[in-house]
Amino acid sequence: MHVLNVQAMTEMILTQLMRLTDQYPLTTEDISLITMASSLHDIGKIAIPEEILNKPGRFTDEEFAIMKTHSAVGSDMLDDLELYKDEKLVRVARDICRWHHERWDGRGYPDGLAGDDIPISAQVVALADVYDALTSRRVYKPPFSHEEALRMIREGECGAFNPLILECLEAVADDLEKRLNHGITGREISIDSLHLSEATLDNGDAEASSRTLELLDYERMKYHFFASMSNEVQFEFTEEPPMIVLSDWSDHKLDLPEIIMDPYNDEAFCATFGQENLQKLSRLLRATAIDDPVVDMEMEATVGGETRWFHVLARALWSGPSDPVYLGSIGKLIDIDDRQAELIDLQFKAYHDPLTEVVNGAFARKVIAERLGAEGECDRHRDRHVLALCDLDFFKQANDTYGHQFGDRVLKHFAERLQESVRGEDVVARVGGDEFLLCMECPVDPRPLIDRIHQSLEGDFEGFPLSVSMGVAVTDGVARDYDELFRRADVALYHKKRGGRSGYVFYDDLDEEERDSLLEEAHTALSGIDRDESDQ
Template sequence: MRQREAGSGGIKDAFSLQAEIAGGDSSVEQQTLMIVDDSELNRMMLMDILGDQYHYIEATDGRQAIRLLEKDLTVDLMLLDIHMPEMDGFQVLEQMDRFRWIKEVPVIMISAEERKEATERAYMLGVTDFIRRPFDAFIVRHRVENTLRLYANQKRLMNLVSAQIYEKEESNDLMIEILSRVVEFRNHESGEHVRNVRTITELLLHKLVQKTDIYPLSEENITMIKTAAALHDIGKITTPEEILNKPGKLTAEEFEIMKDHAAAGARILEDMPYGQDKPLFRYALEICHWHHERWDGHGYPDGLWGEQIPISAQVVSLADVYDALTNERCYKKAIEQDTAIKMILNGECGAFNPLLLECLTEIAPQLRTTARRPAEAYPYWSEASRLSDEVLSQADMPKNERMQRLLESMQERIDFFASCNGGIEFEYDAISGLVDITDWDKPPQYRRSVKNVSHLEEFQLMGRKDIGRLQEAMEKTTKENPEFTMSMFLPCGEEKHWCDLRVRTLWSERRPDHYVGAVGQLTDPQLSAKQPLMVTDTNAGAAAEGASRIAEEIRRLKTIFDAIRLVDPISHSVLELDKQGRLHPTGGSCAAFWGNCGIGCANCISNRAFAQKTTLNKLEFTDTDVYFVISKYLSLNGVPCVLEMFSKLKDGRWIDADGSRLLLDCGRGENMELFMDPLTKAYSRQYFETHRSDLEGMGCVAIVDVDNFKQVNDTFGHQAGDAALKGVAATIHACIRNTDILIRYNDDEFLLLFSQMNKQVLERKKTEIQDAVKHIALPEYPELHLSVSFGGVSGVHPLGEAVRQADCLMYEDKEKHRARAGAGALRS
């Protein structure tokens, strides 16, 4: 017998409802479906399709459905019609969105409506799916099952997250409870004050980060500030009890003694023998010391004003005042909430950050609920709900859970430092502004230090210019491309050396547009280059032993790099090491690897490393591949040379040594020759279609079309057409950067993708390419003259729309050419 409940009968709890199946297990729970449709026939058809496995509640119109939800929200799924009397389906969705029920109850829209606008409006209002009548039984069953399964996962994840949060914060809550008892024992305030301030602080902080990006606080920062808020009045343990609990107004002298509790709390924390380098300590110190400062500078103990007051102290200050007003004290009665908020907004309790006052006004409804909530009821459920929403917003749910993110962040740090070897390693926290530095070249007792980035004088090695370059490079990183390297000329003892700085920024899942810190390594390649790969002993046995050691080291490096070789950058020759440790030219040119016909390369990194007797690195390009090259100066048996180590880069975005981003168009391990157009040596249309998703981020797109190409083929033959296309492609390649991408898009049409280029530079590039093409000379066809039409756009996304707009502009350019030149660019 199908379970069916009339709308007037209320909603049973889906998690406590027992299955009424004869002979079955009475402990089996059924899920509850609400069917909202003015047609009884439609309701019956849906129940027949879905079967006896669900408990059903029926509503004949939208208004009845809302009344039922107001009584009980434990519905697992709503099937909602659009066209109904009293209140239609769209109005039901608007009401559910207003009360935030749409996040609790998934909705599938059921309608015969065919208009696209209706479907789009339903999805915009938050429906999970849309099923059209007449009903297809298979589709109805599977979409209902899929939606129920998704939301069952949400509830399961909420329970898991809630349990993890409870386990993590249990010790914090125990500490807060102890502090509450201490405060209550000495100060006859309610022991709830500490807990209330903590809760109000959390609500204010969450509202603040929703409203503005001025304060880049992660969820972890909010948790630490909330925890540290419990310590805001710890200094009162030094205040005489007769002053703390005086029922009347304090005298001027007594008030001065009371005011000292802020500085006293800071002194208590500063006397702690450990933990002072932790972010939680910093927040606690800020809150204890300055939670009585005011926005206009009329607070105490230091008279700070505006943003001189740390945001942690600003928020706790407001939470402290609000809770003091709305709760009874030995010297006053409790004030009603609305009156308390008016007093604060009117400045009767001191001046506060206007942005925080807006936050206080907006969280007022939550404060009413919080005030009536028992202590054991929070904060776990709201936190679990928020995190569960974050989890379900991602395709790969388990990896986006909060604890998993913390583990992944720690793993990033571990992987980075595991790849480092000596030198100076550091970890930077962007929120606290602290840098934890480990210098492995120092004795253990002096190895570790903590510095504040706001005190530049503490960074003796780096000048302001170097720090500026570093900050600029960090700002150019992204979550997808967090790592970069750069060189700095720094003091090393009595000399100055070129040092290598390698940095990896760390990113927050909650605020993906802000990095929350960085890890890095600073090394002096000259110190490491002096030994272990230097052979200078003239003794034959020692030289042979050194040569053997170097040969072994090179064999080991070949397992790490794609290519290893010794070169003489002066003579441009590749060298080999014999068993006696002597270097001999192999007869090959080091430039040949890069496809250069000349004897050398412009801006050769090995030449610079050789001249400076150091180690340098850069990105280097061949026709089809990109390599990361490390060039290390060596002296082998008195003969100077350079050890070159090549790593072939894969697809994706990378950052060069100067900190600027490059889009590298290498494939994902495929044979890139398959994606090359054999005639023009540009990429093929197949490459574009295969890698289209990876190319979406390109900042500028252009279409280049060879003018009158059919006439070229008809007049001079197809061989001339091929020569023309090869000449145009080679000319375009000569006009663009190695990081730009040229694709033969159609027969005589090329697609150009630029990683970064504004409209002004694009216009200059257009002129440069068109002028260069006009000067193409084909010896076999001296009477053939070429020109191209060019259309380009900058900053247009997605890529398909950018190509469409560029194509339109190219045809406009072609019409201009025809109007000016009549017969076109072909002259014979």
């Protein structure tokens, strides 16, 4: 927030200074340029050790000497830029970086400049920097009130300033407090900086301009209201110098500073968003066109040690229609983790049985059908799959004797035993009241596997005996079709239950007469054998 406040205050004081005097030949373009460049005033602090930057107590002489180097370090960083260092914006930013700690009486640093030897841009940013430091909470002090900060500046407690700039500060003091308290920052076009001289406007133009300004003010108010409601983090990224400026919510939302130099190589920034995500976003932005510059994506970020989902909406900035050069981007990050968690929860509920939390029959069918693939896409032997239907014998007794809550515990226990008996990638699903499905890839003879699983399932649960009947079908010699594979396992299960429970039958072990006779029955196992015959 410090950077944004400095931008806002810089713009207000410069606009007032242009009204007050022609001693400094400022134009609205100059004001916009200085305001933008002011965001770089403290970039040299990246070279200051963190233990000094965040020290809660008073600096030692040695520590203060180290801290004072940041202004020269920042200007040197901009001087060392290979590209764009001669651009006006960079030159202005360089002046601000180096001289925003100089004072009117020559008692500042690093060069001891005095009076108007200090560029007007640096003079104004110096005052804005001091005011915001006074009115903001720091590790070494609580915030001062607006009125107390003004008194301290007027009485020279923070160094000497240009009397004209102090006069401008007094003139905008009331509006300043209002703007900063409402979060109106230097990122938007100031209404004051858009005012046109009445001498150059006739009445019609003045009325039109007034209406335009009112609309702009309304849009600015609306923008800030919705931004605060959504808790979004806005950002501006420049390619040269490589830098990202984060807005209001960055400090407590992402635990990141407002300005990050060379973000793609910054350890904290990359740890938050991940190198892969950042590289993907960069590729997408660079792949845009001038007439289609927007990127819309979602990414994970690590905030406070926890993974959260963010919606990223970004717009690439290009130099112009002729041989466009990528300049950077603007955009916003919106925390959608709560929404994402709700979506994941809904998806889980849609695909899983609510009692046992294994997948449901519909989702199992989808997954297994995809794994079976088309007839010509698989090696019949290497891609052999086994589908087994498992039925809890005498489960009705559990409900009738011990009650339905006990019956629910039996089912949950049985589902856990099933999951423990197979691999993580195998499918375990509940497809009926006490009927479950297993589907596994098994390139070898499946009989030892089925025998091991069956033995692991039988036993007892809280004194209730667990007896299990299984029907098994294999993809050998059958079209790779889920419905046909399921039907065959169902027929095998029916045969097992009719012939005596507790055990398993492979469909391939049935002879033609047994298969045909079962297919002529009114129903098979899952269609209701236990509902027609008591499991006594």
